[in-house]
Amino acid sequence: MLRRWSQYVFTVILAVFLFAGCGEKETKYVFLLIGDGMGPVQMNAAERYLASMEDRSGIVPLAMNLAPVSGSATTYSKNRYITDSGAAVTAMATGVKTLNGTVGMDAEHRYPLRSITEIAKESGMKVGILSTVSIDHATPAGFYAHQPDRGNYFGIARQLANSDFDFFAGARFRQPGDPAGKDKTNIIDLAKRNGFVYAENSTAFRYLEPGAGRVIFIHPDTNVEFAMPYSIDRDEGSITLKQMLEKAIALLDNPDGFFIMAEGGKIDWACHGNDAATCIQEVLAFDEAVKVALDFYEAHKKNTLILVTSDHETGGMSMGTSYGDNDLGLSKLQWQTGSFTELTREFRNIRDVMINEHGPDSVRQNADWAFEFVRTQTGLGDAEKGLGLNEYEMADLLTAYEKSFSVRDRENPLEYIAYGSYDPFMVTVSRTLSRKAGIGWTTYSHTGVPVPVRAFGSGAERFDGYYDNTDIFKKLNTLIGKNGGWVRR
Numbered sequence: 001m002l003r004r005w006s007q008y009v010f011t012v013i014l015a016v017f018l019f020a021g022c023g024e025k026e027t028k029y030v031f032l033l034i035g036d037g038m039g040p041v042q043m044n045a046a047e048r049y050l051a052s053m054e055d056r057s058g059i060v061p062l063a064m065n066l067a068p069v070s071g072s073a074t075t076y077s078k079n080r081y082i083t084d085s086g087a088a089v090t091a092m093a094t095g096v097k098t099l100n101g102t103v104g105m106d107a108e109h110r111y112p113l114r115s116i117t118e119i120a121k122e123s124g125m126k127v128g129i130l131s132t133v134s135i136d137h138a139t140p141a142g143f144y145a146h147q148p149d150r151g152n153y154f155g156i157a158r159q160l161a162n163s164d165f166d167f168f169a170g171a172r173f174r175q176p177g178d179p180a181g182k183d184k185t186n187i188i189d190l191a192k193r194n195g196f197v198y199a200e201n202s203t204a205f206r207y208l209e210p211g212a213g214r215v216i217f218i219h220p221d222t223n224v225e226f227a228m229p230y231s232i233d234r235d236e237g238s239i240t241l242k243q244m245l246e247k248a249i250a251l252l253d254n255p256d257g258f259f260i261m262a263e264g265g266k267i268d269w270a271c272h273g274n275d276a277a278t279c280i281q282e283v284l285a286f287d288e289a290v291k292v293a294l295d296f297y298e299a300h301k302k303n304t305l306i307l308v309t310s311d312h313e314t315g316g317m318s319m320g321t322s323y324g325d326n327d328l329g330l331s332k333l334q335w336q337t338g339s340f341t342e343l344t345r346e347f348r349n350i351r352d353v354m355i356n357e358h359g360p361d362s363v364r365q366n367a368d369w370a371f372e373f374v375r376t377q378t379g380l381g382d383a384e385k386g387l388g389l390n391e392y393e394m395a396d397l398l399t400a401y402e403k404s405f406s407v408r409d410r411e412n413p414l415e416y417i418a419y420g421s422y423d424p425f426m427v428t429v430s431r432t433l434s435r436k437a438g439i440g441w442t443t444y445s446h447t448g449v450p451v452p453v454r455a456f457g458s459g460a461e462r463f464d465g466y467y468d469n470t471d472i473f474k475k476l477n478t479l480i481g482k483n484g485g486w487v488r489r
């Protein structure tokens, strides 16, 4: 009996010692990589595109889809089954469901919710927030800001400038000054006063090195939409999300670890516009960033967790359409020279010039130039590319061409169902192109389908199965938080 007791005590002491020996945090490098609007089909379409370009069946798997652990998460918000980015990110970042349009606050807008990034910072990790859209946009904001309205960009930016996080990178602030003109604070000056290094060109970006201190990097090619260019429109040499993530790792790597949230924000934008080729290129660019995280993981396997997920699906993207290509020959999308955002801009510019020269009636009555424009810019109409137009498609496009000259009737549901808020002709071109390649769309908005979760590394096994987006916070909190559960500030 006595002997057994001593054995027991010995085992306990040994266990305590072993535990103390493992005092170092297990999960100390966390990558949370969010493809905004990226549902299972967006991922799979990119994989099918790669195989189709090699003229073979099946897929070429994305790096993110080689994860040993896969799950999926429901995304509904407190007040709507179909969430927006604000409520979805609040759920993932804080574990609490809130109203669509809210970031980092409870549904009654009474108090700010503590986010996983704030918990990471408190536990000694460095924190980086990266996005391909403006750094004050809902998804990045959900990790550092607390606002009843995601449209309060000035308030969000102020919280960024006052935060104790270490690295921000993305497109420029929407409201660096108070839009009401009452508050005279300039966000960039405030950030500098608070000790941030502010970098906004490629040279400064290149020279950012470990020891640079806390940094805000604003991408120099921030176009009129307050976002980095789409991958499909990007100039050679323009800084990518992949490069921003490499920089984040270089700046934040330290013995106490880091938490990096990086968002591919324009997968969502492309899908709102039902633009399949642009969406696929955005997913591929996002996967390049995943590979950067995977390289880091290879060197720090024991302590690194990579999570890849999404806030919601956008567009109701599907694979398989009536009169579509049932082999999903997505290589038919390869002829598209730019995003539909850019192509529509170009289309309208040409149309304006022609109207100036020939008058509106003449341009309206003859759509030949528009079909020629579309054929050279996307391949649609070119039978040799498998993109010839049948009678029905021609009629559909001609109706849309006609509509693109008139003032939009926002109250007409049929018009909205057909064209959303986009140029009727160009969006019909985009949807026709998608359909011919085999890709369908149900909406110009978000959908309520569960999103994929992929996990690699330390603690990854917790992300297996089917759960809610609030569980992503809870699982992360058990890995890196000290307090457990969500906490009021």
Ligand SMILES: [Zn+2]
Binding pocket: 036, 037, 084, 085, 139, 268, 311, 312
């Ligand atoms: Zn979103």
